[in-house]
Structure formats: structure tokens, C-alpha cells
Amino acid sequence: MNLTTLGWDGGRAQALADLEDATLVPARVLAVHRGRYAVCGDGPAALVPAAGALEAAARAPADLPATGDWVALRGGEVIRHVLPRRTLLARADDDGREEALAANVDLCLVTTSLDMDLNLRRLERFVALARGGGIEVLIVCTKGDLARDPIAEAAAVSAATGAETIVLSARDGWGVSALRARLAPGRTHALVGMSGVGKSTLVNLLLGEERQRTLEVRESDARGRHATTHRELFALEDGALVIDTPGLRLPRMATAAGVQDAFADVAAAASRCRFADCSHGGEPGCGVAAAVAAGELAPDRLGAMRKLEREGMSAAERRARSRAFHKRHRKEIRARTRHR
Numbered sequence: 001m002n003l004t005t006l007g008w009d010g011g012r013a014q015a016l017a018d019l020e021d022a023t024l025v026p027a028r029v030l031a032v033h034r035g036r037y038a039v040c041g042d043g044p045a046a047l048v049p050a051a052g053a054l055e056a057a058a059r060a061p062a063d064l065p066a067t068g069d070w071v072a073l074r075g076g077e078v079i080r081h082v083l084p085r086r087t088l089l090a091r092a093d094d095d096g097r098e099e100a101l102a103a104n105v106d107l108c109l110v111t112t113s114l115d116m117d118l119n120l121r122r123l124e125r126f127v128a129l130a131r132g133g134g135i136e137v138l139i140v141c142t143k144g145d146l147a148r149d150p151i152a153e154a155a156a157v158s159a160a161t162g163a164e165t166i167v168l169s170a171r172d173g174w175g176v177s178a179l180r181a182r183l184a185p186g187r188t189h190a191l192v193g194m195s196g197v198g199k200s201t202l203v204n205l206l207l208g209e210e211r212q213r214t215l216e217v218r219e220s221d222a223r224g225r226h227a228t229t230h231r232e233l234f235a236l237e238d239g240a241l242v243i244d245t246p247g248l249r250l251p252r253m254a255t256a257a258g259v260q261d262a263f264a265d266v267a268a269a270a271s272r273c274r275f276a277d278c279s280h281g282g283e284p285g286c287g288v289a290a291a292v293a294a295g296e297l298a299p300d301r302l303g304a305m306r307k308l309e310r311e312g313m314s315a316a317e318r319r320a321r322s323r324a325f326h327k328r329h330r331k332e333i334r335a336r337t338r339h340r
Contacts, residue, residue: 001040001045001235002040002041002042003026003028003041003042005186005235005239006028006040006041006235006241007028007104007186007187007188007241008026008028008070012026012070012083013026015070015083015084016072016083019072019081021072021074021080023074023075024072024073024074024080024081025041025042025072025073025076026041026070026071026072026073026083027039027040027041027070027071027073028040028041028068028069028070028071028233029065029066029067029068029069029070029071029103029233030045030067030232030233031067031230031231031232031233032065032066032067032230032231033047033230035049035050036048036049037049037050037065037071037079038232039071039073039079041073043076046076046077048073048077048078048079049078049079050064050065050078050079051074051078051079051080053080054079054080054081054082060097060098060099061093061097061098061099061100062088062090062097062098062099062100062254063082064082064100065079065082066088066100066101066102066103066231067102067103067230067231067232067233067243068102068103068104068105068188068190068233068243069082069083069085069100069103069104070082070083070104071083085103085104086104086134087103087104087105087106087133087134087135088100088102088103088104088105088133088134089101089102089103089105089108089129089130089133089135089190089192090129090132090133090254091129091248091251091252091253091254092251092252092253092254092311092312093252096252098254098255099254101190101192101231101245101248101251102188102190102231102243102245104188105130105133105135105188105189105190105243106135106136106184106187106188106189107135107136107137107138107182107183107187107188107189107190108126108129108130108135108136108137108138108189108190108192109138109140109179109189109190109191109192110123110126110127110130110137110138110139110140110163110192110193111139111140111142111191111192111193111197111198111199111202112139112140112141112142112157112193112194112197113141113142113143113194113196113197113198114141114142114143114144114146114147114150114153114154114167115143115146115147118153118157120157120160120161121304122194122249122250123139123157123160123161123163124161124262124263124304124305124308125250125251125253125308126192126193126248126251127139127161127162127163127258127262128253128258128259128261128262128263128308128312129192129251129253129254129258130192130258131258131261131262132253132254132255132256132257132258132259132261132312133257133258135190137163137164138163138164138165138166138182139154139157139158139161139163139164139165139166140165140166140167140168140179140191140202141153141154141157141165141166141167141168142167142168142169142170142197142198142201142202143169143170143171143197143198144167144168144169144174144175145169145171145172147167150167150169151167153167154166154167160298161262162262162263162264162265163262166178166179166182170198170201170202170205176205179202179206180206183206183236183238183240183242184240185238185239185240186239186240186241187240187241188233188241188242188243189240189241189242189243190242190243190245191203191242191243191244191245192245192248193247193248194247194248194249195246195247195249196247197247199244199245199247200244203234203242203244206236206240206242207234207236208237230246231243231244231245231246232244252311253308253311253312254312255312256308256309256311256312256313257312259305259308259309259312260305262305262308263301263304263305265291265296265297265301266288266297266301266302266305269287269288269290269291269296269297270287270288271287272287272290272291273285273286273287273288274286274287280302288302
């Protein structure tokens with residue numbers, strides 16, 4: 001790997017030049033290991049720390065280098081700057097702070113298994129996380145050999161989530177070529193999903209060798225066990241870049257950005273509401289209610305969207321929404337009283 005194969009381009013070169021420090025050299029973060037960062041540029045890969053000033057200035061975990069980041073090394077030995085990110089896949093940590101999962105990702109491969117109980121709410125969450133970070137989404141349905149009708153099941157997932165979906169079987173080999181065709185040279189692709197859905201198996205298959213540890217799914221409850229313990233970037237032979245990530249069960253929303261994109265069907269129905277401030281709670285002329293009644297919109301999509309929006313909102317945003325709701329409610333009550 002070198003700067004070019006890792007995705008270095010003119011825009012990133014300009015970002016480095018803007019720092020106006022000739023001692024800085026660029027590199028990309030391949031993995032993070034307990035406060036040390038595996039980086040690679042035009043020289044050999046190295047394990048380096050972040051500068052104390054960079055760590056001190058971090059207001060949240062997401063401000064620190066993450067797998068996929070482009071960084072500026074001083075003397076090639078310490079990370080002094082994180083170059084501007086073009087996209088960021090992030091979640092909220094236990095304290096509600098933004099935590100980076102992977103940076104500068106072009107396509108998020110949301111991975112689910114057809115041999116498990118398909119959880120559409122979980123898939124919606126992953127789609128919203130990706131789109132909130134400005135990342136394209138492709139849902140990858142694995143273990144299609146264990147499904148009764150894998151094509152129909154994948155199509156149902158696509159219809160329910162509004163995201164493009166492909167299905168494959170790593171064991172039998174079919175569908176893998178369709179996935180390879182979506183992995184473009186020079187672009188970065190991140191695999192995310194629960195443990196046991198086959199992310200590491202896919203990475204090994206794409207690499208053509210056993211680089212990532214895999215574990216069998218527990219037969220008692222069909223749940224996977226964590227085989228991948230850290231996020232790591234790999235380069236495929238054709239130049240495509242893939243980031244494998246540990247399993248995530250229900251990552252918390254860091255912001256509400258991306259939720260509207262993940263629920264474009266709800267937004268489209270809402271655009272047909274008679275009133276611009278319709279809350280979709282029984283008002284006359286509600287486009288969302290009409291879409292549900294016509295079978296065009298699943299009844300639980302609106303509730304799922306609102307749940308993710310609330311989760312991703314800051315305390316100030318939640319207060320503002322609550323004030324707006326109560327103000328609208330009082331206005332409706334006054335209007336009804338005048339017409340009695």
C-alpha cells in the first residue's frame with residue numbers, strides 16, 4: 001500500500017499544504033490499537049501515538065483519529081493533525097458523545113444474515129447512521145443458501161428500508177461477484193452489522209486469504225460472537241479498500257442527521273399532507289395516514305423514524321420540538337373553541 005492506492009488525491013494534498021508545515025507527512029489510519037494508531041503512507045506501516053495537543057483538544061471521541069482517517073505525521077512518528085473528513089460513520093457512546101466508527105467511507109455495506117430473524121428496525125438504524133455521515137448505503141444479505149427464497153427476502157428488505165439490497169452465499173459462492181462489482185478501486189467500503197452475520201467471512205473471501213478470525217454462530221440462539229475486535233482497513237488486489245468492524249447490536253444515534261434520508265417514503269407521504277405543520281396524529285388530510293390506509297406505507301415506519309429522531313436530537317433540540325408541539329396544540333384547541 002502507498003498514498004495513491006490508499007486514496008490520496010489533490011484535495012487531500014491541498015489540505016496538508018494548508019497546514020503550512022513542511023515537517024508534516026501524510027498517512028492513512030489502518031487500525032486503532034489502545035491509543036496507538038497503525039498508519040501507512042509512502043513508507044512502511046508504523047504504529048504511532050497521537051500528539052498530546054491533539055488529544056487535549058478533542059472534545060469528543062470522534063475528534064481523535066479513527067480507522068480510515070487521513071492524518072499528518074510530524075517527523076513520521078506522531079500524529080499531529082487529522083485532515084478534514086469527507087464522510088464519517090459515527091455513533092453515540094455511553095455518555096452521548098459522538099464516537100467515530102470509520103472515516104472517509106464511500107459506501108457503507110450494512111450486513112445482515114438471512115438465517116437470523118430479520119430486524120428491520122435495526123437495519124433502519126444502520127442506514128440512518130450511514131446517511132447521516134454522508135455515506136451511500138448497500139444492504140448485503142448474507143447466508144442466502146439458508147433462506148427459502150433469498151431473492152424475495154432481499155427484495156422485501158429493500159422495500160421495507162428504502163435501501164438497495166443484494167443477496168449472496170459465501171459458502172456456495174453465488175452473489176459474491178455482484179458484491180465485488182460494487183467495490184470500486186480507490187474507494188473505501190465499510191462493513192457494519194451484528195456479530196455473526198458474516199462480515200469477517202466476506203473480508204476473507206474478498207482478500208482471497210484467511211486474514212480475519214471467524215467464529216461459528218451459537219446454535220442455541222443463532223447469535224454471533226465477536227470475532228473482530230477492532231476496526232481495520234484492508235486493500236484488495238483490484239485496489240478497492242474495505243474496513244471490517246466489530247459487531248454492533250444497536251448503535252445509538254449520534255445526531256438526527258440522516259434520519260429523513262433513511263425514511264424517504266415517510267417524507268414523501270408527509271409532503272402530501274393538507275397542513276404544513278401536520279403531526280400525522282389524526283389531522284384531516286394527513287398524507288401519512290392516507291399512505292398507510294392505502295398500503296403504500298408500513299404503519300410502523302413513522303414511529304420508527306420518530307424514535308431515531310428523538311434519540312439523535314440534543315437536549316436543546318428536544319426542548320425546542322416540545323415547545324413547538326405544545327404551541328401547535330394550544331393553537332388547535334383555541335381554534336376548536338372558537339368554532340363551538
